[in-house]
Amino acid sequence: MKQVILRLYGIILLSTFFIHGYAQKEIFEMRVYKMKTAEQIQATDNYLENAYLPVLHRMGIKNIGVFKPLSNDTAIIKQIIVIVPYKSLDIWNKMKSNVETDPTYPNYAKAFNDADTAHLPYTRIESTIMEAFPDQTNIIPTTLKSNPEALYELRSYESPTEELHKIKVDMFNAGGEVALFKRLDFQAVFYADVLSGSRMPNLVYMVVFENMASHDQHWKEFGASKEWKTISVDPKYRNNISVSHIDSIIMHRTAYSDL
Numbered sequence: 206m207k208q209v210i211l212r213l214y215g216i217i218l219l220s221t222f223f224i225h226g227y228a229q230k231e232i233f234e235m236r237v238y239k240m241k242t243a244e245q246i247q248a249t250d251n252y253l254e255n256a257y258l259p260v261l262h263r264m265g266i267k268n269i270g271v272f273k274p275l276s277n278d279t280a281i282i283k284q285i286i287v288i289v290p291y292k293s294l295d296i297w298n299k300m301k302s303n304v305e306t307d308p309t310y311p312n313y314a315k316a317f318n319d320a321d322t323a324h325l326p327y328t329r330i331e332s333t334i335m336e337a338f339p340d341q342t343n344i345i346p347t348t349l350k351s352n353p354e355a356l357y358e359l360r361s362y363e364s365p366t367e368e369l370h371k372i373k374v375d376m377f378n379a380g381g382e383v384a385l386f387k388r389l390d391f392q393a394v395f396y397a398d399v400l401s402g403s404r405m406p407n408l409v410y411m412v413v414f415e416n417m418a419s420h421d422q423h424w425k426e427f428g429a430s431k432e433w434k435t436i437s438v439d440p441k442y443r444n445n446i447s448v449s450h451i452d453s454i455i456m457h458r459t460a461y462s463d464l
Contacts (some may be wrong), residue, residue, distance in 0.1 A: 230336050231343050232297050233397050236287040237331040246277075248326035249285055254316035254461040258311040260290065264303055270342045270394065270411075270457035270464035272357050273340070286359065286456065288395070288411070288464070290344040297334070308397065335397035335409055338378055346464055347392050347413040354416040356455055357394070357464075363407040363450040370406035373447040374398055376408060377408070380442060385432045386412065391423055404450075420455075 238249050258269055270288040277283040291297040304310055335341075349355040351428050364370035377383050377396060386393055394411040414420040427433055437444050458464060 230339070231341070231395075232291040232294050232400075233335040233337065233344065233395060234287075234289045234291065234297060235333040235335065235402075236286070236289065237333075238285040238327050239329045239331070240283045240285070241281065244324070244325050245328075246283060246285070247285050248317060248320070249459065250459065250461075252314060252326065253285070253287065254459075256310060256313035256317065257287075258461065258463075259313070260304050260307050261300075263307065263309075264300070266291070266300075268346055268463050270344075270357075271459045271462040272359070273459060274454050274456045275356075276289045276454070279314045283328075286454070287460075288344070290395075294334075314353075320414050332402065333409070334400045335402075336400050338374070338396040338398065340378060340383065341396055344395050344464075345393060347394060349392060349413050349415060350458070350462075350464065352415060354415060355458065356420055357411060358414065358420065359409065359411050359452075359456060359460060361404070361407055361409045361452040362448045363404055363452075364447055365449040367406050367445055369443065369447045370408070376406055376436060376442045376444070376447070377410075380439070381432055382436060385427065385430060385436075388432075389423060389426050391428065392428075397432035 238253075240246050240249060253271055258271070261269060266289060268290055270286075272286045272288075274280070274284055274286070291300070300456070320326050348355075362373060364373055381394060383393075392413040394413060396410040397408065399405055399407050399409060412423075414423060436442065
């Protein structure tokens with residue numbers, strides 16, 4: 206009887222883990238397509254719009270974001286940034302084989318995946334795997350999708366050590382930084398911890414604004430808030446050393462983006 210009870214208890218604990226822990230932590234893949242020419246941008250746009258997003262949609266993947274940085278206009282290396290949400294790492298892991306066996310995808314993707322080397326559609330593709338912060342159950346579609354002036358800001362915070370990275374992540378969660386974003390009406394699409402990527406350890410998040418004036422006003426209010434003034438000087442967060450590099454990319458959504 207004791208062994209039966211222990212087994213039942215173990216099953217209950219395991220079920221609780223999947224329901225309240227792992228299952229609630231959505232996985233995001235950030236794919237960055239790098240290009241040099243207008244022809245490459247068009248080829249990548251065509252592939253994403255007509256092959257990649259449709260096959261993911263057929264497999265039940267929703268709320269896929271596709272964005273172009275404002276800096277593309279003057280940058281030598283131009284980018285298209287794709288954010289794909291998955292319910293788990295297992296689903297992400299199986300997706301490649303599922304995509305390749307889709308009956309429609311190969312025909313639509315052939316020109317992109319098997320391009321002539323004299324007309325390559327991109328120079329490189331980078332992939333970063335991220336896990337949603339504890340309090341976020343899924344990616345959040347913005348209410349500004351229909352606004353052509355909406356600006357999507359993708360921010361990355363790199364830390365010099367794993368321990369300082371954990372402190373910075375805790376600052377967002379238990380420390381109240383995410384709560385402050387909510388109070389100030391930042392439209393956050395996701396907050397995530399990077400599991401695998403080229404610039405670890407780091408965290409990444411995305412917020413959306415009505416326009417540049419709204420962007421500037423929100424960040425001004427953030428910096429002036431009593432919550433940030435308290436968090437930023439709290440010694441346990443070691444805010445002066447917990448972040449070694451910050452990247453901010455301001456972007457517009459593409460016409461075919463879900464977000």
